[in-house]
Amino acid sequence: MTTKPTREQQTKEAKSNGSTVSAPVKPGWEELEIGAVVHTGNGTEYKTGDWRSERPMVDKDKCINCLFCWVFCPDAAVNVVDEKFSSIDYYHCKGCGICATECPAKCISMEDEAKFQNEVTVVNSSGAVVVNSKSNGGSGKGGLK
Amino acid sequence: MSKLIAATGNQAVAQAMRQIDPHVVAAYPITPATDIVEEFSTFVAEGLVSTEFVPVESEHSAMSACIGASAAGARAMTGTSSQGLALMWEMLYIASGLRLPVVMAVANRALSAPLSIHGDQSDAMGARDSGWIQLYCKNQQEVYDTMLQAIRIAEHDEVRLPVMVCYDGFIVSHSLVGVNLIDDDEAKAFVGKHKAKNSLLDTKNPVTVGPLTLFDYNFEFRRQLAEGMFHAPAVIDEVAREYAKISGRYYGRYEKYSLDDADLGIVVLGSAASTAEIVVDRLRDRGIKAGILRLKALRPFPKAELAQELGHLKALAILDRADSPGAYGGPVGLEVRSALLENTKKPIVINGIYGLGGRDTTTDQLQSVYDRLLNIVETGTVDEPLFYLGVRGGKVNGRKSEAAIARSGSSR
Numbered sequence: 279m280t281t282k283p284t285r286e287q288q289t290k291e292a293k294s295n296g297s298t299v300s301a302p303v304k305p306g307w308e309e310l311e312i313g314a315v316v317h318t319g320n321g322t323e324y325k326t327g328d329w330r331s332e333r334p335m336v337d338k339d340k341c342i343n344c345l346f347c348w349v350f351c352p353d354a355a356v357n358v359v360d361e362k363f364s365s366i367d368y369y370h371c372k373g374c375g376i377c378a379t380e381c382p383a384k385c386i387s388m389e390d391e392a393k394f395q396n397e398v399t400v401v402n403s404s405g406a407v408v409v410n411s412k413s414n415g416g417s418g419k420g421g422l423k
Numbered sequence: 424m425s426k427l428i429a430a431t432g433n434q435a436v437a438q439a440m441r442q443i444d445p446h447v448v449a450a451y452p453i454t455p456a457t458d459i460v461e462e463f464s465t466f467v468a469e470g471l472v473s474t475e476f477v478p479v480e481s482e483h484s485a486m487s488a489c490i491g492a493s494a495a496g497a498r499a500m501t502g503t504s505s506q507g508l509a510l511m512w513e514m515l516y517i518a519s520g521l522r523l524p525v526v527m528a529v530a531n532r533a534l535s536a537p538l539s540i541h542g543d544q545s546d547a548m549g550a551r552d553s554g555w556i557q558l559y560c561k562n563q564q565e566v567y568d569t570m571l572q573a574i575r576i577a578e579h580d581e582v583r584l585p586v587m588v589c590y591d592g593f594i595v596s597h598s599l600v601g602v603n604l605i606d607d608d609e610a611k612a613f614v615g616k617h618k619a620k621n622s623l624l625d626t627k628n629p630v631t632v633g634p635l636t637l638f639d640y641n642f643e644f645r646r647q648l649a650e651g652m653f654h655a656p657a658v659i660d661e662v663a664r665e666y667a668k669i670s671g672r673y674y675g676r677y678e679k680y681s682l683d684d685a686d687l688g689i690v691v692l693g694s695a696a697s698t699a700e701i702v703v704d705r706l707r708d709r710g711i712k713a714g715i716l717r718l719k720a721l722r723p724f725p726k727a728e729l730a731q732e733l734g735h736l737k738a739l740a741i742l743d744r745a746d747s748p749g750a751y752g753g754p755v756g757l758e759v760r761s762a763l764l765e766n767t768k769k770p771i772v773i774n775g776i777y778g779l780g781g782r783d784t785t786t787d788q789l790q791s792v793y794d795r796l797l798n799i800v801e802t803g804t805v806d807e808p809l810f811y812l813g814v815r816g817g818k819v820n821g822r823k824s825e826a827a828i829a830r831s832g833s834s835r
Contacts, residue, residue, distance in 0.1 A: 307643035307650070312583060313522035314644045315621040316631040 322370075326353065330373030332388045334366055340385035347377035347386065425670070430602040432563045432595035436502060436528045436588075437462035438602070439570035441472055442610035445526075446497035446617070449477040449488030453507040454540045455592040456530040460502055482507035486514035486525075493523035494632045496622025498574070500525065504592055505532035505546045512550070518585045519554030519648060521633060522620075524577030525585040527555075528570065531693070531744075532592035533780045541781020542592035544692060545745040547721075548754045554648055556586040556655055557722040559692040561678075563600050566590045568672055571605075574614050575662045581654040583620065591694045591744075593781060605670050613669060655723045676720035681707060682732060685714030687796040688770070690733070690759050691742040692718050695777065695784045702789045713793055718755065729762045736770035738796040742812070744778045752809055771799050777812040788813045 311317065336347075341363050348356040348363070355371040357364040366377075378386040430438060436459045440448070448467075450460040467476045475497075479485045482503050489499035503511065508529060518525050529547050533539035547557060556576060560566045566588065573586040590596060605613070621630045636644060659676055667673035680696070681703050682688055691699060696717035706713040716732055718725075733739055741760070743753025750757055756774030763769045775792060778784045792812065799805055811817070816827060828834045 304639060305643070307646040310640075310643055310647060312620065312647060313520065313632070314634055314636055314640075315521075316634050318629040318631075 325369055326372050327367075327369045330368075330371060330391045332373050332375070333368065333371065333391050333394065334373070334375070334377050334386045335389050336363065336366060337385040337387075338363070340383050342383045342385075344382060346380045346382060350376050350380045352376065424606050425603045426606070427601050427603050429599055430563060430567075431458075431597050431599050432560075432566050432590050433457075433459045433502075433528075433530065433597065434462055435563045435567035435602050436570055437466070438604055439567050439610075440500060441466050442604075442607055443498070443500070443571065443574055443614050444472045444611070445474055445500045447475045447477065447489065447492035447499045448501060449479050449485045449492065449499070450501045451479055451482045451485045451503070451507060453482065453504050453532075455532055455542070455596045456502045456504040456507070456528065459528055459530070482510045483514060486511040486518065486527075489525045489527075490514060490518050490521065490523055493518070493525050494521060494622070495624045496617075496619035498578075498617040499523075500527065502528035502530070504530045505534055505540075508546045508550065509534060512553075515550055515553040515555060515585075517633075520644070522583040522648065522651065523585060524574075524583060526570070526573045526577055527585065527587045528566075529587045529589045530592040530596040531589050537780075539780040540592070542594050542596075543744045543779045543781065544589070544591075545779070547587060547589045548745040548747075550587070551722055551754065554584060554652070555722065556582070556584055556652075556659075557720065558586065558588050558659075559719055559721060560588065560590040560595065561694050561696045561717060563590075563595055563598070563602050564672070565674060566595065567602055567604065568666065568670060568674065571610055571614060572659075572662045572666050575665075576655065576658055578618050579654075579658045579662075580618075582651050582658050584648070584651045584655065589693070594694045603670070609669050613666065652723050656720070656725065659720060659723075674719055676718075676723075676725045677728060677732075678717040678719060679732065680715040680717065682714030682716055684712060685735075686712040686737040686800060687793055688714045688716060688733060688736040688738075689740045689742055689789075689792060689796075690716045690718055690729075690755065692721065692755060693744060695742065695744065695789070698784055698786055699789050702786050702793060705786075705790075706793060711793070711797070713796075718759075721755070721758075724758055724762070726762045729759060730766050733759070733763060733770065734766045734768045738799045739770040739772050740792045740796055741772065741774045742792070743774065743776050746776045746779065756809075771805060773799070773805060773808050773810065775810045775812045779814075782813050784813065 343362045345358060348358050352374065353370050353372055355367040357367055375388050378388050440463050448463060464476055466472050467474055477488050479488055485501050489501050492499040531542055531544045531547055533541060533543045534545045551557060558569050560569050569588045573588050576582060577584060577586045623632060656676060663673050663675050680700050689699060696715055699715050703713045703715055741756040743755045745753055747754050752774035753776050760772055773795060823834055
């Protein structure tokens, strides 16, 4: 019995057949969980970052690591490592600006998303979000000035 | 070791529920289903079961509570009729769409208006598109046996669909007869432990139940549901065979009475089949080859089997204990006709609506149906492809009554 092709393989196959699919092939009904039950953790795959019209840029030199931005972010889009601010998760950040409003050190500014149009964000094969910034206006360091 | 008790259809359901001992029963009373849960609640009070019994404020809530319980990993059951089933209509689709194995007893009762508490099948017929498996029983014994099997069918990995066990209100639900119960331990072993799937209470595997699906996913889940129904016939038969080994009683998805060599046949669901058996015996004594096909599983509909079993008949009357005003016949009539469509050999078909609102369906009435079929075979013509059996009024010998003429102002 042959194993079912993965979605990556299906996409590759579809593309090589000349179809103009630009997104991974969606699962067929046999592949879906019964009764539309959704298992946990799936939110990480849903790119809400493209909803933004402006993005928060954090000045790490001014940041006092109070983590207010992390507390207030409604989307859990602030990455914290070792109890210090690390980066903004631009794959999920919707640009609401609450972090900028709440930051006591005023080190977060909201900047026009149009400046970052050439940025490419992908989810790699192990599920990690990797931001490759190729913009003209951005710093290319994942949202840090 | 079976035990013979005196039980009504509702009491038989309650006994089955006692042996099943579901985790949750949430119910609301309605005639003629009320005493299922009345009886069962005494078992709860006496500690004969460990069921969490939730008396809710409406049938809609009853099904909602059963859905919630089932999604949380519990074995959930309930019972209702008529307006109650109608009130929970949106929740029926939720239960099947979420693929929850809820089992419900339905004491079939006429839908209002006009108000009626008595038995006909209009309530369950209205739910035949809901994705529920529908099994119709002719007597109290079958109701008990089917309730036990329903749990196994619903919870089967290849099905995972809710099941309604239907039987005629008052006629079966309230008449007292001898019912053979299988041993409590045998019943428990047959039904087995509940197999929950994606339980909300499984905190190690958190899930979301009932998400929104947009146009790019909804269809796939509906197709998935259909697949559960496609597997149901084999599962129903398999479970029936297993149950027959314990009980000695096998029902399958339909039952034949004197049908194999018959020229004249009827298709009927529920208790009227038993009455028809008496009529068939008398006809056979007179040398007339009459038979009955009693349909047990309306969903999944045994199209291939019916096409096979009915094809050889010369004339067939499909009897509906529900009407579908404006359709070319009653619900079962439409379905059985379409099952015969591809047959090269098929009978002349007529469709009769009978027994609405608990109208007593007598041997005389059923005899008249066979008389119609005899007439069709002899003359080769059909006077009335659709007819109403046992209703007062209409034309007698081609003429309306004086009162009817006076009322309508016309003799037509």
